[in-house]
Amino acid sequence: MKYAFSFLAVIALILIAGVGSQIAGMPYFFGVFVPYVAIAVFLVGFVYRVVQWAKSPVPFSIQTTCGQGKSLEFIKHNRLEAPDTTAEVVARMLLEIFTFRSLFRNTKSEIYDGPKITYESSKWLWLFGIVFHYSFLIVVIRHMRLFLNPVPEVVAFLDWADSMFEIGTPSMYMTTAGLIAGAALLFSRRLVNRHVRYISLANDYFPLVLIFAIGVTGALMRHFLRDGIDIVAIKQLAVGLVTFHPVIDGEIGAIFYIHVFLVASLLVYFPFSKLMHLGGVFLSPTRNMKNNSRAVRHTNPWNPDIKPHSYAGYEDEFREFMVDAGIPVEKELPAQKDEA
Amino acid sequence: MAVPKLEQLSKSVVQGPSLATGAIPTKDWMDIPVHFHEGNYAYPAKKEKVEYLNSQKGLFFPNAREWSPEDDDWKLPENWKEIILNGLKERLDKFRSLKIFMDCCVRCGACADKCHFFLGTGDPKNMPVLRAELLRSVYRNDFTLAGKILGRMAGAREMTVGVLKEWFMYSYQCTECRRCSVFCPYGIDTAEVTMMLRELLHLVGVGINWILEPASNSNRTGNHMGLQPHTFKDNVDFLTDDIENLTGIRITPTFNRKGAEVLFITPSADVFAEPGLYTAMGYLLLFEAIGLDYTWSTYASEGGNFGLFTNNETMKKLNAKMYAEAKRLGVKWILGGECGHMWRVLHQYMDTMNGPADFLEIPKSPITGTVFDNAASTKMVHISEFTADLIKNGKLKLDKSRNSHVKATFHDSCNTSRAMGLLDEPRYILDHVVDWVEMPENTIREQTFCCGSGTGLNTDEIMELRMRSGLPRANAVKYVHEKHDVNMLSCVCAIDRATLTSLMNYWNPDVRVCGVTELVGNALVLEGETRGELDDGLRTML
Numbered sequence: 001m002k003y004a005f006s007f008l009a010v011i012a013l014i015l016i017a018g019v020g021s022q023i024a025g026m027p028y029f030f031g032v033f034v035p036y037v038a039i040a041v042f043l044v045g046f047v048y049r050v051v052q053w054a055k056s057p058v059p060f061s062i063q064t065t066c067g068q069g070k071s072l073e074f075i076k077h078n079r080l081e082a083p084d085t086t087a088e089v090v091a092r093m094l095l096e097i098f099t100f101r102s103l104f105r106n107t108k109s110e111i112y113d114g115p116k117i118t119y120e121s122s123k124w125l126w127l128f129g130i131v132f133h134y135s136f137l138i139v140v141i142r143h144m145r146l147f148l149n150p151v152p153e154v155v156a157f158l159d160w161a162d163s164m165f166e167i168g169t170p171s172m173y174m175t176t177a178g179l180i181a182g183a184a185l186l187f188s189r190r191l192v193n194r195h196v197r198y199i200s201l202a203n204d205y206f207p208l209v210l211i212f213a214i215g216v217t218g219a220l221m222r223h224f225l226r227d228g229i230d231i232v233a234i235k236q237l238a239v240g241l242v243t244f245h246p247v248i249d250g251e252i253g254a255i256f257y258i259h260v261f262l263v264a265s266l267l268v269y270f271p272f273s274k275l276m277h278l279g280g281v282f283l284s285p286t287r288n289m290k291n292n293s294r295a296v297r298h299t300n301p302w303n304p305d306i307k308p309h310s311y312a313g314y315e316d317e318f319r320e321f322m323v324d325a326g327i328p329v330e331k332e333l334p335a336q337k338d339e340a
Numbered sequence: 341m342a343v344p345k346l347e348q349l350s351k352s353v354v355q356g357p358s359l360a361t362g363a364i365p366t367k368d369w370m371d372i373p374v375h376f377h378e379g380n381y382a383y384p385a386k387k388e389k390v391e392y393l394n395s396q397k398g399l400f401f402p403n404a405r406e407w408s409p410e411d412d413d414w415k416l417p418e419n420w421k422e423i424i425l426n427g428l429k430e431r432l433d434k435f436r437s438l439k440i441f442m443d444c445c446v447r448c449g450a451c452a453d454k455c456h457f458f459l460g461t462g463d464p465k466n467m468p469v470l471r472a473e474l475l476r477s478v479y480r481n482d483f484t485l486a487g488k489i490l491g492r493m494a495g496a497r498e499m500t501v502g503v504l505k506e507w508f509m510y511s512y513q514c515t516e517c518r519r520c521s522v523f524c525p526y527g528i529d530t531a532e533v534t535m536m537l538r539e540l541l542h543l544v545g546v547g548i549n550w551i552l553e554p555a556s557n558s559n560r561t562g563n564h565m566g567l568q569p570h571t572f573k574d575n576v577d578f579l580t581d582d583i584e585n586l587t588g589i590r591i592t593p594t595f596n597r598k599g600a601e602v603l604f605i606t607p608s609a610d611v612f613a614e615p616g617l618y619t620a621m622g623y624l625l626l627f628e629a630i631g632l633d634y635t636w637s638t639y640a641s642e643g644g645n646f647g648l649f650t651n652n653e654t655m656k657k658l659n660a661k662m663y664a665e666a667k668r669l670g671v672k673w674i675l676g677g678e679c680g681h682m683w684r685v686l687h688q689y690m691d692t693m694n695g696p697a698d699f700l701e702i703p704k705s706p707i708t709g710t711v712f713d714n715a716a717s718t719k720m721v722h723i724s725e726f727t728a729d730l731i732k733n734g735k736l737k738l739d740k741s742r743n744s745h746v747k748a749t750f751h752d753s754c755n756t757s758r759a760m761g762l763l764d765e766p767r768y769i770l771d772h773v774v775d776w777v778e779m780p781e782n783t784i785r786e787q788t789f790c791c792g793s794g795t796g797l798n799t800d801e802i803m804e805l806r807m808r809s810g811l812p813r814a815n816a817v818k819y820v821h822e823k824h825d826v827n828m829l830s831c832v833c834a835i836d837r838a839t840l841t842s843l844m845n846y847w848n849p850d851v852r853v854c855g856v857t858e859l860v861g862n863a864l865v866l867e868g869e870t871r872g873e874l875d876d877g878l879r880t881m882l
Contacts, residue, residue: 005493010868049443052439053436053439053440053443054436055433055436056433056434056435056436056438056439057436058435058436058437059432059434059435059652059688059692060436060652060688060689060692061688061692062529062532062688062759063688063712063759064518064521064522064527064529064758064759065757065758065759065760065761065786066522066758066786067761067763067785067786068761068763068764069714069760069761069762069763070714070761071714071725071761071762071765072710072725072728072729072732072765074768075728075764075765076764078761081761081786082570082761096525096527100522100525101452101521102522102523102525102527103448103450105522105523106450106523107453107454107523107782108453109360109453109454109459111353111354111358111360111361111459112354113354114350114354114477115350115353115354115810115811115815117459117812117813117815119780119782119783125450127446129448129525132385157461166615184790189485193449193455193634194359194362194364195359195449195452195464195467196447196448196452197364198359198364198365198451198464198470199447199449199452199464199467199469199470199473200370200447201447201494201495202493202494202495203493203494203495204446204447254669272484272485272486273486274443274444274445274446274447275414276443276444277445277446277526279443279524280440280443280444281444281525281526282438283436283445284440284441284526284527284528285436285437285527286437286521286527286528286529287439287526291761292714293685293687293688293691293692293718294687294691294715294716294717294718294720295713295714295715295716295717295718296716296717297691297692297695297696297717297718298691298692299692300692300693302434303692303693304398304653305398306397306398306399306653306656306657306660307397307398307657307660308657308658308660308661308664309396309559309560309657309661310664311639311664311668313663314560314561314639315561318559318561318569318570320567321568321569321570322569322570322638323595324570325569325570325573325574326571326573327569327573327595327596327638328393328595328596328598330598
């Protein structure tokens with residue numbers, strides 16, 4: 001019932017913000033104080049975690065090669081999968097981060113009578129992941145139109161492109177649908193796929209439910225619960241937050257505070273959770289190291305001083321046998337004492 | 341432990357209670373304790389072997405004792421928990437990989453069915469993600485805020501003897517093959533996790549004999565078989581006798597010879613047991629054919645490194661012999677034989693641990709003049725790189741028809757493929773010496789399946805486990821055996837030569853196992869040879 005708990009937690013968050021923001025004086029708490037704290041925790045926490053990782057050295061060159069390494073001239077080098085230069089590593093990382101390349105490789109295995117094992121390409125996780133993450137990214141960038149004045153052209157363009165199909169009034173964003181659907185699909189996958197269901201923890205379901213709720217409250221605000229949503233007041237507050245002169249002018253509906261509170265919860269939760277994979281993916285040694293470890297020496301800052309069992313000790317133990325077998329030795333056997 | 345009959349096991353892997361085929365356990369994995377019985381664990385290390393290793397400078401193997409995993413009381417030190425948690429803290433500070441891999445997993449499950457142990461046993465804890473969670477749960481409990489506050493809700497649990505026993509069970513049901521890390525979106529490498537688990541277990545005296553005895557042999561005698569110098573030499577000499585009988589060529593290899601141009605190091609199993617012996621005969625013939633100025637060493641007579649399966653200190657100590665011996669003998673560079681994990685150490689660890697090898701020269705083939713820039717710092721070249729270059733430059737006279745009794749396929753070793761990227765050199769050689777076909781694409785190259793018995797697990801008492809974990813590999817061989825009449829599984833790994841032989845005997849008895857250099861040796865035409873019809877190549881009984 002780990003997923004049920006996640007729902008309960010998100011419902012509790014919704015209730016806190018929904019009810020709390022209606023109490024006199026509390027809009028400032030939910031509209032100003034909470035966002036500031038959340039941003040601060042997120043930024044400090046994120047940086048702290050990355051610094052903590054970076055403090056540990058990478059003692060060994062442990063790249064995972066997924067293709068032919070650089071070797072003889074006539075052997076074709078796979079520059080992306082066994083990178084030899086920094087540029088090749090960067091290319092590998094960019095493809096990993098922007099196209100989820102490793103997930104694209106995914107296969108599904110089945111075991112049949114015989115026994116016979118089969119492997120077939122399985123790209124569902126890749127597809128769900130791409131839809132979810134890209135939608136999320138564009139949603140975040142789109143929101144910059146609320147915080148920035150004037151709105152940068154890039155943001156305005158994204159806003160236009162994202163709603164170009166002009167479904168409904170105001171027209172629906174594709175990425176809102178993508179984010180909600182992506183979260184729902186990833187959540188469903190956790191329940192349906194037997195492997196994933198068995199390993200899933202509450203902290204796997206919770207962020208999906210939370211992000212799902214963020215998407216839904218956002219869509220509700222834009223399309224359905226428009227009463228009391230004073231877009232001018234919201235923009236004023238958002239710009240005020242960025243310029244450190246936050247003002248709440250007029251009535252803003254509870255749904256807004258719920259949306260903001262859920263986002264704040266996500267920001268606070270982020271640095272303490274697996275969501276840090278956002279930062280970690282850049283630092284993974286199996287992906288971001290060059291496969292040139294025989295050509296260029298990698299150094300280990302804590303390389304211990306350990307010597308091999310010495311040749312001298314070895315020869316001392318086996319000298320007689322070695323001499324008998326005609327194996328060269330460093331020290332000859334002591335001369336036999338002539339008894340006579 | 342008797343191994344189940346083929347029919348039995350064939351049924352069991354499909355229909356047995358297995359998450360791989362559909363049965364979902366009703367209990368949460370944290371609530372399922374491990375149960376040890378004869379056959380599901382490798383025997384613990386003998387007291388005297390642990391004592392010997394602990395007596396060696398730079399190594400730490402405490403708590404030597406007689407014990408059995410089946411006992412309730414493992415005779416752990418009184419403060420075992422403190423030792424483990426301190427050990428974990430130390431390793432988090434020393435290995436960024438460990439920190440990242442503890443923190444970043446999102447449990448997406450991409451790795452779940454990529455593991456040969458999981459496919460063969462269906463045990464949920466053999467999914468790479470869950471294997472890592474065995475450690476991650478303890479990490480969360482003692483090293484993360486969320487785990488400290490939320491406890492089990494956040495997937496945290498306290499370190500207990502039960503957890504320690506679970507670590508022992510599952511860190512020795514992983515061969516550090518890294519197949520999962522190919523599929524992980526963050527490159528999380530279970531091999532790193534398994535290595536850390538094994539290091540931690542050694543801190544409280546929990547280790548297996550099939551690793552620690554070879555490790556102590558390697559330290560004392562130079563090779564894991566424990567062959568003393570004269571025996572090692574004798575074994576090679578026997579091979580030269582066989583070669584003379586077969587080809588009429590008398591080869592007189594040298595040992596510990598100062599001033600040789602090249603030091604040759606290969607896994608000692610190649611001079612000790614079938615079918616590796618034939619690979620070693622291939623080396624001898626090859627070097628004779630090109631007149632290579634090289635020497636064997638009895639002191640550094642092991643290419644393999646059982647330290648890789650133990651802890652990084654032992655790995656370093658055992659590996660250090662190679663450079664020490666190269667320096668003592670005054671060779672120019674080192675040539676390495678066919679072995680998987682040996683090459684992981686040589687490619688990714690040796691230079692860092694025991695370099696810089698500034699007393700050696702950048703390897704240059706004395707026959708072709710090719711400079712091996714890819715080994716410019718480590719100064720060690722893989723025999724397949726060396727041989728492929730010889731073939732490319734037309735320096736070998738090869739008669740492919742001498743392998744007409746062979747229809748081969750090629751097994752990529754986990755380590756040479758995923759920790760080195762050595763994929764096409766052996767294939768290039770095979771193209772020139774034998775008729776061969778590839779196995780299905782999801783089972784080769786970077787997606788290759790482990791033999792099932794790497795990292796020191798090729799011990800007989802866990803034969804059923806080995807046959808299960810080797811099933812994905814065996815199944816792919818079976819496919820090409822049935823479709824293309826493949827009768828030989830070639831590889832570039834000494835552990836493979838031993839373990840795949842057992843695996844083939846069980847699952848595909850008509851398929852034999854060989855090293856790539858054995859096939860080279862078969863096909864080589866030597867000057868002055870008086871070779872009759874060898875209808876089984878170097879294996880022909882005269």
